[in-house]
Amino acid sequence: MSELLLEARNLAKYFGYGFLGRTKFPAVDNVSLTMENFPKILTIAGESGCGKTTLARILLGFIKPDEGVVLYKGKNVHKLKRGEKKLFRKEVQAIFQDPYETFNPLKKVDTYLFGTAKHMLGVNSKEAFARVEKVLEFVGLSIKEVVDKKPREFSGGQLQRISIARALLAEPRLIIADEPVSMIDVSLRMNILNMFKDLREEGVSFIYITHDLATAYYISDEIAVMYRGMIVEIGPASEVLLNQYHPYTKTLVKSLPEPGKREEWLKEKVNPPGIEIKEFLVSGCKYADICPNSSEKCIKERPPLFKVGNVKVACWNYQDQD
């Protein structure tokens, strides 16, 4: 019986582009993560195009990785037996970025709610109704305003809450949330994020995928910073975001516009990332090209993750501190 709920080992996924799609670039490059049996909120932070959504789909078992493996309670998610697969689907749920895509635009939203209740909880129709009612109440909606309606009849905020309710119905142990609040109005975001925090207190883990470092700091225990498909820094959220060991993390944090940071935000010189595809293909450190501290070694060899206190950093500058 494994200690870990979910484990990703050296995941890699290649996509082709260019003529006939022959040139392959790694959208996910040697990514390893662990979700233990105790509740934890892990954030995977990075810009769009860094591979986070592909990673989410691999973790959920919807895409097969080209290299590496995803283990659910020690077993490969693509090699689970029927009963184990059913349990996996129940215990590992997901919330997607666009609530209007989460549900079939042509169908009523409640079919997914009742379906989840019946299939994941194994209850009859009457009990399912009660459960759906209860979980909708939890997210601040009444069952009356939800049944018999199609996605278009709801606002983005409402629909996302219904999506969360559906995921919660299954009584999961882990929820993988891919940019769950980026399409929600700012004033409503906090309510949803507070909900995640409360759920963690009640024993639900989250993998929170986002490009927004401020919200990441707000709710995470642990954070992994991704750049061009690779994890460049991973560790406890406050340590990573306040120490900013990796140059990319530092640049990310310094670019965050925040009240009171006006002077420094306007002043510092920033090197914007270059052409994306090129960076994906280098054999050395992917950040070397624009890094202010890069050396010959950085360009030639890819750094492994070095330990600096509780944080792991993929940067040659920290080699001696390991």
Added chain:
Amino acid sequence: MKNMSIVLKCLNVKGGYELSEAYIDAVSNVSLELRTNEIFGIAGESGCGKSTFIKTIYGYIEPPLILKDGTIELYGRNGKTFNISSLSLGYLRKNVWWKYISYIPQNAMNVLNPTMRIRDHFAEIYKEHMGLKKRDSYTRAQEYIESFGLPNEVLSAFPHQLSGGMRQRVVIALSLLFEPDIVLADEPTSALDVINQRVSLVFLRKAQRKLKNTIVVVSHDMGVQSVLTDRMGIMYAGKIVEIGETQTIFENPLHPYTKMLIKSLPRLGDKTRRVGAKGQPPDLRNPPPGCRFHPRCPYSKPICRKEEPTLLEAEQGHYVSCWLME
């Protein structure tokens, strides 16, 4: 504070979308003054009417968008005045747009013609407004691009060859070509990552400081507002609820909605619990009576449900529309 001459005056502007089933009251009696040499921010969430308001300022009124009432006057640098609210699209296109006022719509970087090189974008604009021949346009464009610190190679590239951030900077440069008195930017960086966003906005601000004109930045991101703008206006459900200097508003927000927006901003290094608003923005086809924020306001009084408050000056340069202030 700065030289206080007015470049744009909006008075009681009422505009919205005339649909077959209903009228969407997107800009409801908005009055505003923009000054020269400032970056003015318009903040608010989706559906608050800020994009519609920007379009009406620009004069880009096409059905189903209609302007029901109000005046919009532009005071150009050379003394020319334009009554934008009463001018036709044709006239605006020929005489006012690009020269006195520019508009950068949302996702503008995707508005660049994918089949034309960047220098040809310049050539087209130069030809239309100054009758310049291609070769002269190219020379001018080169000088212009260099003056912004952008690399020369950008001109010979096609839009898809440039990164998103670079495209956005090109669009910003294009909008400033004839040194218009006002540039309207609608969510200029919402499609960009945080690093490119910073590069683009710093670029925009530098340009403004050099030209000393007026830039209006519409953005729902309060963080962006706080670092970029000099003054700002907060919009909610088609109304302007607060106007003032950015620093003042962040230090001392007066309207309950503004307070809530600022309080719910997550900050790095601060894990204290944040609270969002309850409920959701109203349907502008059927807005609530009285103050439009009252259903969600924690401080609402009986009068808030019945009568709409007016925008009054609470302190020097700081205006609020709230019954609590009166």
Added chain:
Amino acid sequence: MKIPLSLKITLGIIASLLIFAFILPYFAPYDPRRWATVPRDNPPSFTYPFGTTTVGQDLFWLTSYALRNSIILGILTASISVMIAFLLGSLAGFVRGTISRYALTLLIDSFCLIPGLPVLIVLAYSWRKFLSPVLIALILSIFGWAWPSRSVRSLILSLRERSFTYTSILSGFGMMRIFFYEYLPYIIRWLAVSFLGLLNWAIGMETTIAVFGLSTLEEATIGSIIYWALQYQSILRGIWWWVTFPILLLAILIVTLYELSKIISEFTGVK
């Protein structure tokens, strides 16, 4: 829901054509296919609205018969093709094993690439003794299903990537239910548009091979009328109406069917 004027007009024209093709034949005073029933080579007049042919047929009633046959033939082809496209396309979109996937894709793509017209001409020529509207429809169906299958396959592949497919799986639904409940509405909308396109294609194809004399010669179709008109050198001899009216009606039918399919795809958001 308001019905736009364009839809009303389109449906009106189609309704008129259908009445002309299916209801009118019952009122024909004689069998329009038989020769020498009316005076030859008469230009259009009140008695003979479309004129008469060199072999003594009333073109008006003959065209109405022919249109009926052409339409039935088209519907038959379109139906068979759509059914095959649905089955093969869905299979290709869902099948898991690499080998079966390649095999099916190869099958569908080959039929897309094989040039249809030459093969059809050869087949029609080989079986010319047995040709009837039904046989022609079957022959046309051999190629009709290819491109629609391809589209159904890509439609399903793209549906499988959409978030709501994942939501369904996470709600405990199996692929069967996902196919019939979630995907079918999309597939049907697409197939409806495709049906109209195939209808047009089939009628056009039949007309084309008929002009070569490779269609049914006992039954009347629009193509066969044109064939006989050309055989009797009607244009050279100034009997312009023999060719004109059939072509005119064919053109009206094809254009309105096309407009209808455009309106449907706009309404359902299908491309």
